[in-house]
Amino acid sequence: MMANFTKPLPEWKSKGTEPPQILKDTGWKVSQRPPASYFDWFFNRTYEALKELQETATSGNTLGNTAELTTTEKTTIVKAINEINEILKINSSPHRDAINIAIKDVGGMFTADDVEGVFQEVGTKLKETATKLAETDKKLKAHVEPLSKFGSDEDDRGIYRVLEWKTKSGKLRRKAILSDADADGNYRKQTVIEYKEDGVTVETTDVYTLIPDLNGNVKDEVLQ
Template identity: 30%
Template sequence: MSYQKNTWVDHIVDPGTGEIVQQGTKFTATRANNMESGIERAHQLVEGLAQNILGSSVISGLAFTTNGLTANYTAGAAYVNGVKIDVAAGSIQLNGTQGQYIYLDTDGLVKNTTSQATADAKCKLWYFATDATSVITSTDSRTIVSKDAFVKQTDVAANGANKIPRLDGQGKGAFSITGDASTVAGKTVGNAADNVPLSNGTLNTNLNADMVDGYHVGTGANQIPTRDANGKLVADQLARLKITKSGKDASGKFTQVDYKRESDNTLFMRSVLSNPDANGNYQTDTWTYYKADGTTVAETKIWTITYDADGDITSVA
């Protein structure tokens, strides 16, 4: 969740009249706690990023030497679960006749433990095996971050060779690339045939675009229609359909009308009247649409027809 900031305004009083010109924003526990929560979330975010990137590792120092059962370490700096800790030089007393790990804890203290898991969970530094009076073996267990993992400010610049590009005030890369690439994937940039298209406002008549606003061109569903040699749209529309009537009733009304595609004579839509009332007026008109094969039903729409006392149609819904 993003931080919900407050907009604060000053409390202004007219010095002459004592009249309040502007009511200032009140400082309340709710607003203060909102700030505290925002600060806490910001710290959690930074620490989480550091943990993901650096984990628990030594930046510098924290090298050990021993004298009897005393382990002395140099000053240094390390990350413990993403939190940077600076450590002054010091010493820690080792336990006799024991294998033990030395680690840096989140409280900034150097500690020892017999559990490797405990040391691994923090920032493991060293391992010592001892007898009753001295160290038998020791192992440097530090994970040291290479200096190459950090970027020097002097390596960040607006331009120049062997520099890391810097973003400008608008968040754009203020950086010039020396040396123009002559081709892109082996193709030159331009408006001619076999060129990578150039966005320069000039019409590229050779560009074969696959889609327009996310739609393909064709005669299928959800496609942009094309035109035939006569300039007519290649699409299902009544102007391009042949009409056949059948099923004439005793009153001379045709109860079925077929609309067939002109190009291949396949059935596009069939209208069937049914459900006559006492006066022979049909109250239902069923439209059935067919796919390109002329037999597979694509959609069915049923219309209800109402009449007035004179038998004239008043609505179709």
């Protein structure tokens, strides 16, 4: 039976440079900075070993059916597994002791100076960005949501001093209130209230100063 691999190979074509044996035996020290070519070697060897395993399995043999494997295939598999295990035991494996791997941050983007710290900062920033995007998305949806508008508290000139925007189900989304009329009856203030999803809890309240033109029509709305 053919092996069914569902995960794609972690492809890494750059062969890099094999670290000297002494580094494989002792691992990286805190003050050392491993060159990228050593990591390329590790990633490439891992990719090539896994590639061999998959190709061997899909050729008709499986790891569980070792009786059907040739001597060469068995040797290749054992060698690959042993090599990966040895590499994972030492600090040259980037994910095992990332705090001891220093980085060069020319742009000053991070406060940490090691891989583990940088990854933590990146994760935090991604979480913050996701939260901000969710908040922005919520605000955008509120503005494009189809709403009905209702007027009330009509004055002597037929102006509705209270306007309310509601959803189809009747939940209040926004309310605008005119106030502070001058001697000519022109309103000089408008209060805009935004409500949360429940239609009751106030989310934001903004007050605008209304500036009329010579004809008494509102020309500018200045946020206070």
